[in-house]
Amino acid sequence: MSALTGRFGPGLAGLFLVLVGFWLAGLVLAPNLMMIDFALRPNLLPADVGGPLDTYSLDNLAYLAGEPVHREIFLKTVWASALVTIATFVVCYPLAFWLAQTASPSAASLVVLALVIPFWINEVLRTLAWYILLAFRGPLNAFLMNLGILDEPMRWYGDGGVLAGMVYAYILFMLFPIYNSIESLEKAQIEAARDLGAATWRIHLRIVIPHAKAGIATGCVFTFMLAAGSYVAPALLGAPGSRWFTQIIYNWFFEGGDWNRGAAYALVLLVLCLAVVLITLRVFRVSLTDVAK
Amino acid sequence: MSHSVALERVTMAFGETRAVDDVSFTVEPGEFFSILGPSGCGKTTILRMVAGFLAPSAGRVLIGERDMAGLGPNQRPTAMIFQSLALFPLMPVWENIAFGLEARGVSKEKRRRRAEELLDLIALSGYGERKISELSGGQKQRVAIARALAVEPQVLLLDEPLSALDLKLRQHMRAELRTIQKRTGVTFLYITHDQSEALAMSDRVAVMSAGVLQQVAAPRTLYDEPATPFVATFVGETNAVPGRVVAIENGEAALDTAHGRFTARAGAGLAAGAEATLYVRPEALTLARQGATAGEGAGPNVLAARAERLDFEGAFGLLHGATADGARLLAALPSTTLGGAPAPGAEIAFSFSTRDAIALPGHAQARPEEEP
């Protein structure tokens, strides 16, 4: 703190602290604490709130634990989000590498330009585009049938559709951190490895990926988190068999009307996300401060 | 195998720029061969063509008599040491050294053993497990050399490997590089823009300017018998006195200049009556008696000047002077003789012997522009 006042003087330093305090206490901590409080109480009519029925318990969490279908969806959301993350990584890595190391500046800026276009229209519209494309009587089926690849239309909605739509939605969140970290890799490192006789795969495995680890971890953490928390894509592109945990949460709020239970479910999702993030970082030996650089 | 590396009329054009223009030279096996020239003259481009990172626009690169066209860097019997060293920071020292063997599928155990041998060679035994970041600048340098030697190249290519080091360490590493080269017998193709480096280390030096090869010769020859004005001014400090040739005789030329007539060794292409410039090194100037004027005095060549400033630099003092028409002169005087050095403003005269000066055709190019 003294460093802060020393650098900016008491007036500015005070202003900064007030702003940060307002943000962290008012907008980050308080809502989450209140949500925890909410998650630990029963769903009551307004008349009963504060009454004898209004007691703290783990019932809402226990309900999730005891409901096999929800448990299953929860687990499925976890691994499916991991799958989305891996797929997004596979799709993005080669392009990120090319952009960062090989592309001429003008080609790179053109590609970056092309990349951002889908991302200036919002996530709902992006997903809607996939919804239209993948429809049973939609253009993708028509195209494949025209080519003779399919005899009758395929059902794309479901796990495949959700995967395609989510990977699409999160490309930039994966691409840019990886791009940034690969860009900081000195070209001579790659040339040195090649000069020493290394094949392309070995250069990536031994030189590029270890160097870009923090960027890759950042991309993966963001993608995982966004995938696990996504509502639009599974809602639009899912099928009866591919529900997402967020849909369950949404249902508690906007269909079942049990906000407390919804909050409890949201809490579980939050804990899950943070746990996955922290474990991933630990496993890959990346510190949180390296993330999101 | 009669030569190690040969360039045959090699040209490299990047769009309009000819970074390397019709260059030919050969490097003998086991030679320490340097390419010297100012920034942007095409040195790195040559090295990258030899290494296989670039394909020449015209001409051939041969290594051990074999045409290298179409072979990638991982298919050539060369190893490169980059200016930045390009050590792999995330691998311990020994894995760095053994990386080329790893790429060739050598077993871990053998790699480990070979790395130890090379660590021995570079006097870093016991450093195998260190991180690269835990090494000093000179140690890194040596690891880079070991890494390159591990793949047993016929030719080691070095792109200004010392330029990132500070002066003391740079001087130390010169000796070290030289020693390793002699010990291993590998051909070194060495790039630098630092003339004292090239002169101190090399068997032979190729001097380049703007993509064009100026001279290939042993260091002493470059210094004493520059073939072109560029070499004369680029290699070492020199004083240039423009004039006109009046006579050439027995390999000695007489020049008429604004400061009188001087004699010097005649360089190649000198013709009587043509414009020429006389070059004389600062250390070849000695202080003639004060107040002497041209023509007077003991030696044949005496140049009158006014003393301006004496910079004491330790081993020697640099005496800055100016001639009557304002041209600057520089004389290097051993510190032990500085006792009676002239005060600023004093009229002085420098003398030099004919054999210490050389005359080359044309008027001297200006040195790379000093600040406005």
Add this chain to the structure above:
Amino acid sequence: MSHSVALERVTMAFGETRAVDDVSFTVEPGEFFSILGPSGCGKTTILRMVAGFLAPSAGRVLIGERDMAGLGPNQRPTAMIFQSLALFPLMPVWENIAFGLEARGVSKEKRRRRAEELLDLIALSGYGERKISELSGGQKQRVAIARALAVEPQVLLLDEPLSALDLKLRQHMRAELRTIQKRTGVTFLYITHDQSEALAMSDRVAVMSAGVLQQVAAPRTLYDEPATPFVATFVGETNAVPGRVVAIENGEAALDTAHGRFTARAGAGLAAGAEATLYVRPEALTLARQGATAGEGAGPNVLAARAERLDFEGAFGLLHGATADGARLLAALPSTTLGGAPAPGAEIAFSFSTRDAIALPGHAQARPEEEP
């Protein structure tokens, strides 16, 4: 005002480290005063205490006789030039120069006028509207000086301002800095770890080692009469021969060493019978006739050795040799005398005069560790 800057028993401790340890010196008005020492010896720490960025743990800093305790950097009659220059990249040149005036509330018109004057001084008139990024290295340097001069400081503090420049430009800027200092008459407190820089520019030099002041003297004195072994080895190249004092007479000492008896000037603190080291500069060694041995020959001091390597460096050649017990020797021989230089392996002998050698108490410290 009898002095410009004075340090009185100043100590600066960072936790356990005493970065500056009980240092006192005074700087005269208008003096070009340098602080020289290896990296980490506390130079920057001293400068920052004078500038007001750090408060000493003990002792006083006075500027113009006035104790500076409790005054911030913006309240002291100093201006600092940083190693990185720290020009404001987003302001045009003239706003950079006038920034200190802006801070003092001077009107824009007056600022503009003053900036033009200073641009004149640094020979950059017409450059006022340029961006900083559009300047060359030497131009930036001069803008930094003008910016510091604009606030009319009593003392200009310079922290290795030339170290980021390349060799040629560095040498050019030395002269320029010196000229500006003489023209403005401002006291310069200059920091460098480059001894040739300190020797070439300064009126006086303070040599530091590990936070402790070693010697304050004029350049020539430092070189010829080092007060401590550290100064003898750090300033300039030198050869050290350890031995024991047998006699001191008329300011001359006789030492018995492994290579025979030598005479040298006696440094301060030398006592008969005590361990001492003889220091002699490479340029003070001359090649005695080949095959000569100690005691023999013309001069009183002759040192037998074996030639190892001759590094040709342009103006002079560095002859590396080794004594019988393996200690290395270095002699700098003018290039013009290199004709008959000894071949590697030849038995040779160096001679030196008593007045060119100095004996100091104790056995020489090793030079800042060469690479293991």
Add this chain to the structure above:
Amino acid sequence: MTSAVALPPSPAMPARTPLASRAAAAIPKILFWIYVLAFFVYLFAPLVVMSAAAFNTSRFPTVTPWLGTTTDWFAQMVDDAAMWRALWTSAIVALGVVAIAVPVGTAAALVLTSLHARAKSVLYALMVSPLLTPGVVIGIATLVLWRQIGVGGGLLLIVLAQASFISAYVMLMVAARLQRFDRTLEEAALGLGASKLMVFRRVLLPFLKPALLAAALLATLQSIENYNTTLFVRGFETPLTVYIATKVRTGLTPAVNALALVMIAITIAGALAWEIARRLEARRSAASSS
């Protein structure tokens, strides 16, 4: 030099002719360009289909079957007063978010840089946590908190909920730029007699300006694009994403596609303008420095 290890030849040290090895070297390149092609088909096919559907007379947005070409959907979009209201709402929200997130994120980055390692990593973790929190959770948590004190969903809550995580983006962007800030500039200014306020105003703030502008732009985009969080805190307000999502649920027509096409067109135009400006600037400064 003698070696203890007999070296096998480097992987491809063959006696191949130069021509053959050139051809072999081309294969990875071809594979790479196929990948690039596939990538961009993947990137643009949905957009192309979506845009095309805006011209199909079919009431449901699709391109198969093509029932006829029309521009009616654009007219419908222009006439859609609710959509324009939603756009306006989004704009107000974005403005509010920028007004909070940019100062807050900047202050956070500055506070972070003045802390010691340990406190720094704790605070940093807290600051990035909103980015690691699913959007729905942020929305829910905000709603739950404020309803407790009698404030229902609406503009205020949308702004606060969005600002809670968008501030973190701003913080990251400003911190990244701050890392490249040379602190000696501050010392230089102080040494020349400037006050701390003047140092901030004349040296640090101008340095941060590009990052602040970029952060404001990103904050605007993030705000306009946000759905998951907004959905819970919107109360009776309808920003554009919610409007579109509502349309998707309650009566999707190609008017939405028309809107998407307009947004894509604006994006492309904006991006091109940006790129052209960038190149002109680059050329200008290249010209002036040589």
Add this chain to the structure above:
Amino acid sequence: QTPTVNIFAWAGYVTDEMLAKFQADTGITPVFTPYGTNDELLNQMRASNGAGFDVIWPTVDRVPNYVEFGLVQPIDENKVEWDRVIASAVSGSENMGAVVGGNRYQVPSDWGTEALSFDRDQAPLEYGSASYGDIWKPEMEGKATVRGHSGLVGIGLWLEGEGRLPRPMREAFASEEAMTEVYDVILAEAIARKGNIIQFWSNENEAQGAFRVNGAAIGQTWDSTAAGLAREGLPIGYIAPKEGALAWMEGLSIPSQAANVDEAYAFINWMLTPEAGAMYSNATSINSTAVGADALLSDEAKAFFAAAYPGDALDKLWWWPIQESWFVAKRNEYQDRFLSA
């Protein structure tokens, strides 16, 4: 400042034509926001504490939920033109949820059904034999669409008809134990036959999408769904099953924190005019409760109505019982298991 009324209503219920007419008739500017499901409406109102809108359009059997949460205000009976409403709708709504604790909270405006939509070519149905069970026939694998929770009710009625329910379906709405008993049976059947479902719907748009782009051939949908598809020329028919079509009544209510209460009443009264009622019915194929609206119906709407409810279909309507909060919560749990299975 011009008077305004903020209307939060089912998507498609208020057309541009109606908005223009209302403004012309009353001088009040209407602002219309659509929603897709009853639950969306309820929870949106909960999230905003009952503020933001002046008129909402809940289904009558859900009105008690709004009252519990304090989201709607009692109707001031003096401000409503009761003679414009079909009397049987007013009295019938009393026991269906419109009146709670002696206060009326809703003015009935329309009624409709949820029954069988079918593709005339792929899955033709006839009145009398058509049953909720047709959706679950093996031939319909991968071709059916239902709404999660009402699909379960449909199965319940089908099983009840076949005597396979432990208690009558209607009792499931009365107590938790009864519900559990009945719904466990229903859910087991539903999950076993889930393979028939190609897509679940929860709102009008999704229901139409199931047929339009997703290849559904049969489904349990609202009347408005089939009507909308047929109006576009798709070969979709709508028919009441032999177990009885699920019938609901809806009406207009005023949120507790409505800002423009007078304008809200003006809108309610306007909706009850014959012209407005007819415009509404023509657009949705849902029946208006405005007196005289039927006389102004389009031929198309009349034809749809006749085809949907042949014979005794109107007598066999199965009216939704009141759905209390506990029921809604529990039903949601069953729906969730069904959707997620």
